Amino acid sequence: MARTLDQIFILFKDWIVSFLPSSLQPVAGVILGVIGILAVFPTLFALTTVFERKGLARMQNRLGPNRVGPFGFLQPIADGIKALTKEDVVPFSADNFVHFLAPLVLVVAVFMGFAILPVGRNMQLVDMDAGLLFFFAMGASTEISIFMAGWSSRNKYSLLGAMRAVAQMISYEIPLLLSSIAVVMITGSLSLPKIVAAQAGYTGIWPHWYVFTPWGFGAFLMFAVAAMAETNRTPFDLPEGESELVAGYFTEYSGFKFALFFLGEYLGMFSISGIAVTLFLGGWAAPFSFLTWVPSWIWFFAKVMTAIFVFIWVRGTLPRVRQDQLMNFAWKFVLPYTLLVLFVTALWRFMGEGWERWVVCSAILIVAYVIMGRLQMSRRKFAPRSYRYAE
């Protein structure tokens, strides 16, 4: 029974496909999978927008949206209707074609990332040997759509936002990739199902997730920071800083194109959370050995939504950083620390089984963290700001 429930979507797909002639079956299977992805993740996006607004409100002791439907849960429908019926304004001097293309490129590229995501046992659209590589390739191509949007709008705020976005995404893509390489170094595979399989198994009731190893924890932290920057979330939301850039690269977008950018941004959050879950948090595996009877896809989505909650929680806590702080943090802290994590991962790999590697690896990472943190903080000068040119 548990087994059936676990594979219910696969069985359903096979049942539908069995009505078709065998020559059409592979294509139909893929199309059904695509429909599943296109149905599930935008729905999650709609729910997340409400949860985010309500959660943020609660963090600020407010009520949040509660007007549309029960507890305000129909708010995304109202927002969707609003976005669809709004006038689509394109600036006179904008590059019309590129301006139109940018949100499409973003959404398509983000959706492509979901193709390799294992959302449950046997539940991924394409089982690629180099799935991780494919994911990062798709993630990187969202940058071009952002720059297309900023450039084609012919607006200084858009352009500034786009330039910030590209600078930020390129800076943080390096630690993002390097921290996931740590996982690849241990598993020896770029295939996501294999990475999940490598984390299967339990000691007592505790799972063998990579986040519970010293190198995995360090890599996970760096991955989380980089993911936050990569998805333009607070505190790294400079490209769309409302207070300084009027929404940044999508200033000149309205109506449904704006909604598409919004969708793309949240889908990016989902996909990068999905990758983080797959790489470090055991993918669709249960967190305790006695909970393995719960269907795997429930665990995957529970973990993703937890990650999303952390995103929201951080957004409710931290203010936006400055551009120089952002860059300093990326190049002077995150990148060196990720390189150190890579070294520690190698050490872990070659020290063999035993408690020594736990002590040595943890010690290296903690000492490095403290020293680097001190160095970063000691360089901060607290003095009245001087303006060289304004006075």
Next chain:
Amino acid sequence: MLGEGILKGMLETAKNFAGSYVSKERMVTVEYPEERAPLPEASRNFPFLVYDGKDWEAGLRCVACQICEKECPPKCIYIDKSADKKPDAVGKPQFYPTRFDIDISVCMSCQICVEVCPFEAIKMDKEFELATDDRFGGLLLDRQQLARSNEYYHQIHPVEAAEVDTRLAEERAAAEAKAKAAAEAAAAKAAAAKAAAEAKGAAEPKPADKPKPPAGGGA
């Protein structure tokens, strides 16, 4: 250590998040159309006309003296004085406004009309939901729309209304007492005159030297 402040901040927001579901004091939001915060006693918005009794038209305290119209800084009050007199709430014949309009799109809520009114006839209202889709007609309130009972005045400004009522009662009592005294004095005078006339008439009648007849009201 690096990140310590972030953790502290996240703990704080987590406390707020959890606390907002538990403690009522944290949630200060008043959900306006359904819930309302009580307005302070001294709050004011636009003027209204007070009437005594049940019938607004008969009970209006306004006697169309037009002082408020003249004092109004933005000139948003329009009064037409009646040609005839009508008995007011006390029964005294008075002029009354045939038209009393206030343009609340012009009114600046300064309360000067209230301060200059010698008849306690115009007061400030607390009503603030006056939005209308008619920009000109809807914001020009006529005397029927402006008329509010004295009970309503008690409801919105209890302290002030009580004070006004005692003052009015005192004034009325004083006026009555004065009228009574005057009437008595007049009666006494009349009686005295009558007595004198009788005495004189008995002695020697002299019509040219007759004392003046006593004045009727003693005003």
